[in-house]
Amino acid sequence: MKALMSVGAVVGVIASLVLLGMIFGVIPASTVHLVEGYMPMQMLFELSIFVAGFTGLSYMLNSMGMTISRFWQGIGFVAFILFYLKSRIYPPIPFSVRAMYGTVTMVAVFMWMSSNEEDWKKFRQPILNVMDGLTPLHKGLRTFFLIAIPLGLWGFAYQSFVPQGAGADVDEPIELRTVHPAPPASTKVHGKTFVLQTSQNPYRANPEGKYDQEYSNKLIVEQSMGRLMQENANPWDPKAEGYLKNVREGGEIFFQNCHFCHGDNLNGRGLHAFAFNPIPANFTDPGTIAQLQETFIFWRVSKGGLGLPREGFPWASVMPPWEQHLTTDEIWKVVLFEYWHTGYYPRTWD
Amino acid sequence: MKQAGLTSKAVLILAAAFAITMVSGSAGVSIFAEEAGSGLPAGFKKGDLAPLPAAEMIEAGKRVYFTKCVWCHGVDGAGDGPAADRLWPRPRNFNQGTFKIRHTASGELPLFDAQKPTKGQNDLYETVTHGLPGSAMPSWEGILTDEQRLQVLSFVTNQLVKDRKFDDKATETVTVLDWDQLLKAQIKATPESIEKGKQLFLDKKCIECHGAEGRGDGNAFNLKDDWGFSIQPANQHKCWNFRGSRQDAYNVKNIFRTFSTGVNGTPMPSFADNTTVEERWHISNFVQSLCERDAKGNPLEIDLLTDKPKVKFVILSGTVEGEIPDDPENELWQKRERRIVLLGGQITHKPRNFVNRLDDVWVKSLYSAKDKQIAFLFQWDDRTKSVAKEAGTKIPWQPTEVNVETHGVKEQAPKTGEEGSIAGGQNKYPVYNDAIAIQFPVKWQELPPPEKPRYLWGDEKYPVDIVKWEADGSLRAFVGTGWDKDFEDREDYTEKLKLAKAEWKDGQWSVMIKRPLKADYDEDVRFEVGKYIPMVFFAWDGHNGDAGRKMAVSAFYYLVLQPPIPKETYIYPTLIAVGIVILEGWILTRRTNRKKGKA
Numbered sequence: 034m035k036a037l038m039s040v041g042a043v044v045g046v047i048a049s050l051v052l053l054g055m056i057f058g059v060i061p062a063s064t065v066h067l068v069e070g071y072m073p074m075q076m077l078f079e080l081s082i083f084v085a086g087f088t089g090l091s092y093m094l095n096s097m098g099m100t101i102s103r104f105w106q107g108i109g110f111v112a113f114i115l116f117y118l119k120s121r122i123y124p125p126i127p128f129s130v131r132a133m134y135g136t137v138t139m140v141a142v143f144m145w146m147s148s149n150e151e152d153w154k155k156f157r158q159p160i161l162n163v164m165d166g167l168t169p170l171h172k173g174l175r176t177f178f179l180i181a182i183p184l185g186l187w188g189f190a191y192q193s194f195v196p197q198g199a200g201a202d203v204d205e206p207i208e209l210r211t212v213h214p215a216p217p218a219s220t221k222v223h224g225k226t227f228v229l230q231t232s233q234n235p236y237r238a239n240p241e242g243k244y245d246q247e248y249s250n251k252l253i254v255e256q257s258m259g260r261l262m263q264e265n266a267n268p269w270d271p272k273a274e275g276y277l278k279n280v281r282e283g284g285e286i287f288f289q290n291c292h293f294c295h296g297d298n299l300n301g302r303g304l305h306a307f308a309f310n311p312i313p314a315n316f317t318d319p320g321t322i323a324q325l326q327e328t329f330i331f332w333r334v335s336k337g338g339l340g341l342p343r344e345g346f347p348w349a350s351v352m353p354p355w356e357q358h359l360t361t362d363e364i365w366k367v368v369l370f371e372y373w374h375t376g377y378y379p380r381t382w383d
Numbered sequence: 384m385k386q387a388g389l390t391s392k393a394v395l396i397l398a399a400a401f402a403i404t405m406v407s408g409s410a411g412v413s414i415f416a417e418e419a420g421s422g423l424p425a426g427f428k429k430g431d432l433a434p435l436p437a438a439e440m441i442e443a444g445k446r447v448y449f450t451k452c453v454w455c456h457g458v459d460g461a462g463d464g465p466a467a468d469r470l471w472p473r474p475r476n477f478n479q480g481t482f483k484i485r486h487t488a489s490g491e492l493p494l495f496d497a498q499k500p501t502k503g504q505n506d507l508y509e510t511v512t513h514g515l516p517g518s519a520m521p522s523w524e525g526i527l528t529d530e531q532r533l534q535v536l537s538f539v540t541n542q543l544v545k546d547r548k549f550d551d552k553a554t555e556t557v558t559v560l561d562w563d564q565l566l567k568a569q570i571k572a573t574p575e576s577i578e579k580g581k582q583l584f585l586d587k588k589c590i591e592c593h594g595a596e597g598r599g600d601g602n603a604f605n606l607k608d609d610w611g612f613s614i615q616p617a618n619q620h621k622c623w624n625f626r627g628s629r630q631d632a633y634n635v636k637n638i639f640r641t642f643s644t645g646v647n648g649t650p651m652p653s654f655a656d657n658t659t660v661e662e663r664w665h666i667s668n669f670v671q672s673l674c675e676r677d678a679k680g681n682p683l684e685i686d687l688l689t690d691k692p693k694v695k696f697v698i699l700s701g702t703v704e705g706e707i708p709d710d711p712e713n714e715l716w717q718k719r720e721r722r723i724v725l726l727g728g729q730i731t732h733k734p735r736n737f738v739n740r741l742d743d744v745w746v747k748s749l750y751s752a753k754d755k756q757i758a759f760l761f762q763w764d765d766r767t768k769s770v771a772k773e774a775g776t777k778i779p780w781q782p783t784e785v786n787v788e789t790h791g792v793k794e795q796a797p798k799t800g801e802e803g804s805i806a807g808g809q810n811k812y813p814v815y816n817d818a819i820a821i822q823f824p825v826k827w828q829e830l831p832p833p834e835k836p837r838y839l840w841g842d843e844k845y846p847v848d849i850v851k852w853e854a855d856g857s858l859r860a861f862v863g864t865g866w867d868k869d870f871e872d873r874e875d876y877t878e879k880l881k882l883a884k885a886e887w888k889d890g891q892w893s894v895m896i897k898r899p900l901k902a903d904y905d906e907d908v909r910f911e912v913g914k915y916i917p918m919v920f921f922a923w924d925g926h927n928g929d930a931g932r933k934m935a936v937s938a939f940y941y942l943v944l945q946p947p948i949p950k951e952t953y954i955y956p957t958l959i960a961v962g963i964v965i966l967e968g969w970i971l972t973r974r975t976n977r978k979k980g981k982a
Contacts, residue, residue, distance in 0.1 A: 066525065124688060164974055179967055183960040190956035198699075198913040198943040205696040205941055206915055208833035254450060259531045262450045269449045269458060288454040288466035289797035293730050293737060297521050298451065304519050307689035308727030308742070310696060310938035338731070348835040349939055353731040
């Protein structure tokens, strides 16, 4: 037991040092990478390491006679979670969400503290000590709280009484937008009607010229870090024919038209992306094109922001209706390229 | 035999070179130019050529290159990929081995060692890792692994750099910035140092290109890079756009580095030979002090995902008692918080603006309920003052005309070759008016939230109110009903607008417009206090050929007129606080009584 706990303690100390080091810039902030797309899992994993570490640490301190009281353990843990959420997660999450997680943590810690009578007594003893003001330190603390609580509440109440907009800062109103609205049954592009359920990308074809997703799936980039093309499947090979040649042509169109917003790596961080709100779609995110059918992308690309239904906020989207700039063939090739470059398979109807 | 002879000769030469290096090294490399006896520029030390990367690294890098880089940099690395013609700056042509951001002396190859991804010792690795802000080169950190980044650089340096060899000891030298010494000699950015730097900025003729205020407006037309493309001097007020900012925009070390090494391939020379290290620190401190800051003088918060200042999509308009002053230097304007509005190119409808030279506008606003007026102060950096009439070209279209493509305002074709590319065409456009416009929905009070008129000049269902200022001095009001519909002129409202100020000075426009707070409800925007009023900004750079739909545009922002704070706001919280004090007293008394009872 002791061996296990000491391992935990070491883990806890190291993890805390790494975290603090990264946040205060002592060691490079990229020492432990945040892996794009796997962040929630990574957060949970890291937090469980910390919990295990703290358990070990508290056990070791206890056996060395330096017990940290229940009260401070609870306070310390809540403070740690808030600090972790604020400093570690990137891009930062808004205050309201942090407050929510903080409250949940507080409730959990409270339940832990009051799980049995003895712990509960230990937990509330420091509070009662301050209220009784038996020692000069407790007396001082009592005076501090007697003044600080009404003052703090005054500020809080002031904030809620200030007329809207008069405060030092005003946040933009929260408007929830549907990123992937329901598509229409069919769409008409350059005079031709495409039924979304039955249409297929004419360029997703095998050497025999037949629609073949299994064939193309073997030639897309590898779904590993970097998402590099397969060996011997270079669209830039002068001898590339069929599917790979179409990928290259789609890529050329993408890099002449789309990368300005969707980015050189299709992650929505293009040259102009910073100016726009909502930000451009990130195709490397498993929640975008990986979840959609190719015909859905074809519809979205052809009709752009103007073609969105109300819940998709057509007024705010700078996505062009690409039928104004590209031919039907070019649009299909761009769609082909987007799946190739991200390494995702389009969803099918069956 | 002959070969062996050659080799021994090479060894002899090398040994001699080594001995010379040793001697100069032992003599102590001085960091002051006037004392330098080593022949090295001040602040530099001798470095070594890095060993060639392994063949497997080069081969593996080819795969990375043809997945990620070829699209801009081209099959042969000549900077002529499919994207190239629509980009400005154009993608780097690797063939000549000319690289901008280095720790090495002017003209030398950058530092690259495939085995050493160490900060400050591997220039190309850092460029790929952090990207080049202000250009299309993104940060590849988190996308490619460290290993993959070193692999692709191995390929680029060995296969695509054709005119030079990274390991050729006969032709290449390595002279590296000596940070250990330089940081010891670093001078704090005190007001005195900044003042000295300001004087040196003048003496060393920095202002000739970068302009009196450092906005890059000194020589905006005649500068060309090594390939003959127009380029512009850096605007030192936007340090987040510095190519060499390494995602650490306000770090003075970046400026010191660029100033010492020069920017290869551009007219920016190295100042290592004609400045002392001390002088370079002063200038760097001064240049760093030019970068935009918040009201308290702190650096702006930079969003690492975009390399731009963080933006709030809300513009606050402050209330004034009497008249709104016309002078931006007036205390009321000076105290007013300014907000940044970021602009992207209009790339939705033809003619698309792939390269917007205006990328932000600073906005301040004041309103006066008594005077029934609201004023906007726009300040934005534009290296060139563009007025169509002055340049002798009369604009061939009416101010209401939207579709000016018929008059020759065209978008860049995708494939033209270098000559016809955006980079090739920069500074060769006919000059139109610089301009700025703001757009509000007509009758915004009736919009069912979150619905709005389309960002680009509204739509038929929801018309918009557009007020546009142009550099020829005109300030006009229009109704917009769609991106491709000509504006309707609103002469009756135009009469109520007032241009309080329009001045171009040292690379910056300051334009102040005033408009009525309450006008006709059916046609004009009524500004109501404490409400979110949707707003869009547009800006045109006349020297970029911007006209009609070819312009820079913002996302939706919200204008909020801040109400004055009523007395109740102070009274109620005070009552609550008094209540809490009483409650505290009651709890403590109860506790004491209970304890007494127990005792």
